[in-house]
Amino acid sequence: MSHLAAPLTDMPPLTGVAGTDPYIELLKNVLTGAVYEESAWRREDGYHRDKFRPLKSLRQFFLKRWAKRGYLVVKAQHFDAKKRELGTDWPLFGYSMVGKRRLDQLEVAIRTIAAEQIPGNILEAGVWRGGASMFMKALLNHLGEGHRQLWLADSFEGLPKPRLAPDTKDKRHDLSECDFLKVSIETVSANFERFGLLDENVRFLKGWFCDSLPHANPGKLALLRLDGDLYESTMDVLKPLYQNVVPGGFVVVDDYLAWSGCREAIDEFRELHKIKAQMFNIDGTGVYWRVPQAQPSVAAA
Numbered sequence: 001m002s003h004l005a006a007p008l009t010d011m012p013p014l015t016g017v018a019g020t021d022p023y024i025e026l027l028k029n030v031l032t033g034a035v036y037e038e039s040a041w042r043r044e045d046g047y048h049r050d051k052f053r054p055l056k057s058l059r060q061f062f063l064k065r066w067a068k069r070g071y072l073v074v075k076a077q078h079f080d081a082k083k084r085e086l087g088t089d090w091p092l093f094g095y096s097m098v099g100k101r102r103l104d105q106l107e108v109a110i111r112t113i114a115a116e117q118i119p120g121n122i123l124e125a126g127v128w129r130g131g132a133s134m135f136m137k138a139l140l141n142h143l144g145e146g147h148r149q150l151w152l153a154d155s156f157e158g159l160p161k162p163r164l165a166p167d168t169k170d171k172r173h174d175l176s177e178c179d180f181l182k183v184s185i186e187t188v189s190a191n192f193e194r195f196g197l198l199d200e201n202v203r204f205l206k207g208w209f210c211d212s213l214p215h216a217n218p219g220k221l222a223l224l225r226l227d228g229d230l231y232e233s234t235m236d237v238l239k240p241l242y243q244n245v246v247p248g249g250f251v252v253v254d255d256y257l258a259w260s261g262c263r264e265a266i267d268e269f270r271e272l273h274k275i276k277a278q279m280f281n282i283d284g285t286g287v288y289w290r291v292p293q294a295q296p297s298v299a300a301a
């Protein structure tokens with residue numbers, strides 16, 4: 001960790017700010033799939049959260065053939081409520097893998113943005129099935145803040161093959177062949193529609209971050225949520241977009257404490273731009289900080 005990175009402090013308790021509205025609590029449980037124990041079942045297609053390499057075997061060959069015929073082989077597993085709360089398993093169905101606590105943090109952030117009237121739009125880079133973004137959109141609407149644009153940036157075809165030299169941070173994290181992480185723009189759009197959340201203020205930015213974001217124009221941002229896992233997927237968001245986050249705005253990093261490449265990117269960027277804002281630990285995986293009123297200017301690279 002860089003010498004400039006502020007020590008991590010736990011996120012303040014929700015008391016008095018969030019966590020009490022039954023509609024919002026139900027949304028969290030539905031979006032994370034926690035209302036269905038079967039969402040803990042695991043797809044047997046060679047990938048799951050703790051195993052990054054495809055199984056190159058006869059079994060794999062047959063699983064793929066069955067999948068082509070429309071059969072999905074799943075392994076029944078015990079539902080672990082703690083894992084789902086902390087976002088440390090991948091739900092077979094459900095709309096978000098970030099877990100309840102990271103949705104709690106988004107609730108606090110969006111409520112604060114509304115209460116303090118922090119100007120700007122919201123952008124999530126790395127949306128998968130759209131769940132965390134759907135949560136933010138539902139809450140914005142609920143708070144009468146639906147006029148803010150919500151930008152969804154994703155390849156909509158999974159993670160990139162790490163493009164940086166093989167000795168770099170993302171080397172061990174090649175998930176580019178992981179079908180579970182490939183969710184099309186049509187599916188995400190349909191997910192929003194299913195919840196009555198698709199309107200003209202939901203904007204899609206399709207493409208690899210390094211191609212799409214330098215040319216994107218999402219306006220000023222009250223909240224930037226980074227959820228691209230890799231070093232390069234984190235840097236490729238920060239470089240063009242950090243400067244858009246307004247004072248008082250939130251920068252939320254889904255993977256800081258779980259993915260070393262993501263952590264290196266954040267620490268490097270904060271050190272380079274002398275960002276000293278206090279970072280808060282959400283749940284042992286995600287962190288966030290708020291952009292101070294007077295921060296050194298960060299020119300887009």
Ligand SMILES: C[S@@+](CC[C@H](N)C(=O)[O-])C[C@H]1O[C@@H](n2cnc3c(N)ncnc32)[C@H](O)[C@@H]1O
Nearest residue numbers: 096097126127128132154155158208209228233
């Ligand atoms: C961990 S998932 C996001 C989880 C999501 N926020 C949720 O609520 O469950 C990571 C997503 O980032 C996308 N992604 C990662 N790196 C990317 C890049 N460099 N360019 C475009 N999309 C990327 C993947 O396609 C995937 O949808």
